Amino acid sequence: MRSHEIAMGQNLSQNRPAVVIGGNRIPFARANGAYVGASNQDMMTAALDGLVARFGLQGQRIGAVASGAVLKHSRDFNLTREVVLGSALSPQTPAYDVQMACATGLETIGSLADKIKSGQIESGIGGGVDTVSDAPIAVSDDLRNVLLAAGRARSLKDRLAAFAKLRPRDLAPSAPGTDEPRTGLSMGEHQALTTQRWEITREAQDELAAASHQNLAAAYDRHFFDDLITPYRGLAKDNNMRADSTVAKLSKLKPAFGKSLGDQASMTAGNSTPLTDGASAVLLGSEEFAAEHDLPMLANFVDYELAAVDFVSGEEGLLMAPAYAVPRMLARQGLTLQDFDFYEIHEAFAGTVLSTLKAWEDPEFCKDKLGLDAPLGSIDRSKLNVNGSSLAAGHPFAATGGRIVATLAKMLHEKGSGRGLISVCAAGGQGIVAILEAR
Numbered sequence: 001m002r003s004h005e006i007a008m009g010q011n012l013s014q015n016r017p018a019v020v021i022g023g024n025r026i027p028f029a030r031a032n033g034a035y036v037g038a039s040n041q042d043m044m045t046a047a048l049d050g051l052v053a054r055f056g057l058q059g060q061r062i063g064a065v066a067s068g069a070v071l072k073h074s075r076d077f078n079l080t081r082e083v084v085l086g087s088a089l090s091p092q093t094p095a096y097d098v099q100m101a102c103a104t105g106l107e108t109i110g111s112l113a114d115k116i117k118s119g120q121i122e123s124g125i126g127g128g129v130d131t132v133s134d135a136p137i138a139v140s141d142d143l144r145n146v147l148l149a150a151g152r153a154r155s156l157k158d159r160l161a162a163f164a165k166l167r168p169r170d171l172a173p174s175a176p177g178t179d180e181p182r183t184g185l186s187m188g189e190h191q192a193l194t195t196q197r198w199e200i201t202r203e204a205q206d207e208l209a210a211a212s213h214q215n216l217a218a219a220y221d222r223h224f225f226d227d228l229i230t231p232y233r234g235l236a237k238d239n240n241m242r243a244d245s246t247v248a249k250l251s252k253l254k255p256a257f258g259k260s261l262g263d264q265a266s267m268t269a270g271n272s273t274p275l276t277d278g279a280s281a282v283l284l285g286s287e288e289f290a291a292e293h294d295l296p297m298l299a300n301f302v303d304y305e306l307a308a309v310d311f312v313s314g315e316e317g318l319l320m321a322p323a324y325a326v327p328r329m330l331a332r333q334g335l336t337l338q339d340f341d342f343y344e345i346h347e348a349f350a351g352t353v354l355s356t357l358k359a360w361e362d363p364e365f366c367k368d369k370l371g372l373d374a375p376l377g378s379i380d381r382s383k384l385n386v387n388g389s390s391l392a393a394g395h396p397f398a399a400t401g402g403r404i405v406a407t408l409a410k411m412l413h414e415k416g417s418g419r420g421l422i423s424v425c426a427a428g429g430q431g432i433v434a435i436l437e438a439r
């Protein structure tokens with residue numbers, strides 16, 4: 001009998017490996033394009049079912065499935081459970097949502113890895129989804145109060161009295177944006193300040209963006225994504241990708257953020273992630289689960305760490321939390337920043353990646369902010385986002401963590417040795433980082 005359940009008497013405090021078996025995503029699509037009409041549920045189910053089909057898990061009960069969406073309709077109170085019920089997995093598979101903005105996908109995978117390491121579950125699927133094209137539009141507080149009062153009314157007279165309180169301006173809808181609620185600044189505007197603080201040039205940002213497109217296109221050309229992506233709604237590739245992207249072309253774009261900085265404004269539509277729709281899913285398991293199901297073991301999910309910064313007071317940049325999380329994780333693992341064969345640093349904006357790298361090289365920042373005797377130092381840039389990242393692929397907020405883990409696990413498996421570092425910044429001044437090791 002195949003059992004995904006914990007064996008009787010198994011030691012729950014064990015620290016066995018959590019193995020990345022493989023991942024699947026749908027191609028990422030620029031918002032308000034190819035995936036208009038698809039909901040979070042539709043897209044996440046497509047990513048999950050693609051994964052289930054790839055690894056022959058139809059009808060199987062998985063230990064837990066976790067995902068989430070940053071932009072979520074109120075009807076999707078447990079989106080992931082609805083996705084599981086609509087998928088080919090056994091309906092006896094427990095499922096839950098996580099909400100940590102752009103850190104969501106990696107947090108689901110990290111928390112499932114912990115459950116596997118402790119012996120609580122044998123298998124787990126993590127990931128995430130987002131669609132800007134199907135963003136929830138909320139009604140105003142006043143309209144909501146009227147609707148709630150009308151719903152409670154016991155007579156037609158009371159209902160009409162509730163509606164009589166409505167004023168035309170109450171009918172204005174409220175659409176979600178990328179503004180931080182506590183500062184009113186968009187993530188792009190926040191990053192523009194950080195980009196200026198770290199004196200990141202326009203050229204350096206455009207170089208990173210061009211490399212992201214070229215690396216992603218090269219990865220498609222060598223069929224790297226053939227077993228990582230399931231075509232969806234007529235798309236076979238991320239449609240934000242521009243294989244012909246060059247610094248010269250990018251240098252012509254007008255600033256999109258930091259306009260108050262005048263000549264200093266350097267962030268454009270080309271070196272910022274586009275608003276994107278998409279979904280991803282990653283299968284994790286114990287070694288026993290993988291062996292029992294004859295599944296590949298690509299990489300161990302070694303460790304992960306969270307950090308948060310005080311961006312509200314202006315003490316730190318909104319998207320700088322990974323700069324703090326990485327040294328804590330390195331210290332725990334007895335590693336240095338240079339002990340990695342690959343670096344997967346989420347390209348929220350080119351300026352985010354470059355500010356983070358510069359902070360790690362800066363003696364003052366490393367001493368004063370990170371409490372280190374010496375700077376973390378530089379990384380070998382030829383190991384950074386070698387198969388493209390969010391600037392080219394796009395960034396459907398909660399889906400990015402799954403894209404990165406699946407990509408890095410495959411890269412490590414192809415290499416056959418070594419380890420990779422993941423760094424993902426998130427709204428709310430949070431960040432999540434992780435280490436994967438080849439098997």
Ligand SMILES: CC(=O)SCCNC(=O)CCNC(=O)[C@H](O)C(C)(C)COP(=O)(O)OP(=O)(O)OC[C@H]1O[C@@H](n2cnc3c(N)ncnc32)[C@H](O)[C@@H]1OP(=O)(O)O
Nearest residue numbers: 102178187188245256269270272273274275348425426427
């Ligand atoms: C934790 C985190 O991850 S934080 C990040 C969260 N994400 C965000 O905040 C999203 C940020 N991005 C955005 O808000 C939007 O994409 C913006 C504001 C930057 C740009 O929006 P838009 O102006 O609608 O972008 P659009 O796609 O039209 O591009 C503008 C122009 O740049 C051009 N362009 C964009 N990318 C490229 C490129 N790589 N190469 C050449 N040209 C490009 C477009 O073709 C377009 O040109 P056109 O005006 O001649 O048609």
